[in-house]
Amino acid sequence: MSDVLFHNVRLLDPAGGVDQPGELLVREGRIADSGQSLGRPDGVAVIDGNGAVLCPGLVDMRAALGEPGFEYRETIASAATAAAAGGITTVAALPDSAPAVDDPAIARLLIARGAETGSLDILPYGAVTRGCRGEEMAELGLLREAGAVAFTDGTRAIGPARLMALALSYLRGFGGRIVQHAQEPSLSEGAAATRGELATRLGLPAVAAEAEAIMVARDIALARMTRGAVHFAHVSTAAALDLIRRAKDEGLAVTCDTAPPYFDLDETAIGNFRTYAKLSPPLRAASDRAAVAAALADGTIDAVASDHQPRDPDDKRLPFAQAAAGGSGLATLLAVTLAQVHGSTLDLGRAVALLTERPARLLGSAAGTLARGAAADLCLFDPGAAWLVEAGKLPGKAQNTPFDGRLLQGRVLGTWKAGRRVFGA
């Protein structure tokens, strides 16, 4: 493996509080040094960054990878290609596959399959319940031992309060958070859109935005009761964010993430029954979108995840209520997040922190830093370069982007995994 010196880059490492022009040296797959000027050590290839940003490889804390069971939508290999193109070098994989990650052997398999790609570390989520069916607790301890970084039932909410309380309580003995898809199930069953004028006009089954806040309020109470750690995935409403903000002030072990559609799009994207914008939770009103954007800036939101949900065209070419929910998100994660920076609502350092060190810390991963001695997982990007999102032309297999036709600024120039270039020429 050749050693590399990055020259003329803007070093951006929120974990180390670094944001300055300089150089970074990689030796034997690890970060050996960084600083203003490192000279020209022998036998080192020099990459001139032309002033582009060099940051840690992105850590995506929520993605479905298609395997096992949904290979027609995405494979680990195709997801790794898309991730590399998006600057992502570590991904936490959702467990609601077929079979579900409710057995330690499957968690180990995913870790090994990630290593095989050579470009993407896979951190498996364990299922909270067997088969993600929401009935009996899975073997959380054995899963934790096998490398599960946290626990969730994926896109299924953990419904019964007793089950949630038990899991939160039990996990305190092993560490690791419960990641909740916060939708009160009896309200959200069958829903395809957010309750309101648009859903009424289109005649679509809808769920009130309050279904998210109701679940968040309940789980905060359970976290207080059990002293367990709960994390809310893809938070999408102002009401839920207010509750989370207060729980954090109270000192509870409550955290959350969101995904780019929830701060970049609102429900009008589903106009005329556009199924590529059908997501779970559904896109919200403009005021909720604005609240999510504000919560990125004020620190209520701990991480931005792709919420990558690969879908086949046939999953989407159906009447709206029957079409599968979910959008692909690996390739667009960075650029849509940067749209908040270009829109002046978020500074670049915080944006990169939400995509690197913050999720890494939540998952207990050593990734997401440019510290000396860390694995050289790197992302080099030009924050100003524009590109057009086109469904059908995205890297990887899943083309079901809700951002089709969106002009974005922020292009990944290169991605390195343990010092080896895995994307870019």
Next chain:
Amino acid sequence: MNPPRHLLQIEGLPPSEIAALLELAESYVLLNRSGQTERDLLHGRTLITLFFEDSTRTRTSFELAGKRLGADVITMSVATSSVNKGETLLDTAATLNAMHCDLLVVRHAQSGAPALLAQKVDAAVINAGDGTHEHPTQALLDALTICRHRGRLEGLVVAICGDVLHSRVARSNIHLLTSMGGHVRVVGPPTLIPPAIEKMGVEVFHDMRAGLAGADIVMALRLQKERMARGLVPSAREYFRFWGLDAERLAYAKSDALVMHPGPMNRGVEIDSAVADDPERSLIREQVEMGVAVRMAVLDTLSRRGLS
């Protein structure tokens, strides 16, 4: 919103276009009544009716309209076709294209299904009811019926009563009547009134006396029995007690108020037989007659020039 070739929804249809359709339909009423029903406007054209939901009157009405204009009318019966064998809607679209269908009339239980088909078929698509979204020809025939009795739509107070939540007829009527200057009220139990419906320009009432006061037209909607099973209303008798349209409640409206119903009726649930069958007040039978004329006007317009 309406792609020019199709009739998928009333929303977005300009008032001038609605007026033109109603005027053309009126001329077809006169022709039909005079017995001059043999036309060759659609000679050599193929009209296919594709109904994924049961229907008697709408389907028959479209088929009669197509035949009176000289089209080759084909009934694709879902029960016997491959759509029940797992074929997707878009496979069906490919099949229809291969048959060179010119006009496709679709009814589907899912909102947006005709819009999806319209993206993939070469034919002009006419929405004959999609889920809880729209039923544009029903709104047009209702408007024609009202116009024939009141001479106008503008300024009229129309109370739409009952299960508005699940009604595509209500949505299409709201769009049409409000865009033509009518005042629309929706009246029903809060669990059957869709959220934010007032943003579509209607007034919401939960009490029949207040909702019907001063109304020129009272439109009752069908209440399906599944709604009771899903707990949206406790029982049929309770529903009839508070929202059923009988002579006593009709008396809250203007003394000459007229009664409409898109059919099929649940007598004794949303409407009392004495009202439904009252020749002085009920337009329900006439609505069916207007249905054929309106559908002739729609087929005529789409085959000639499309809609703007």
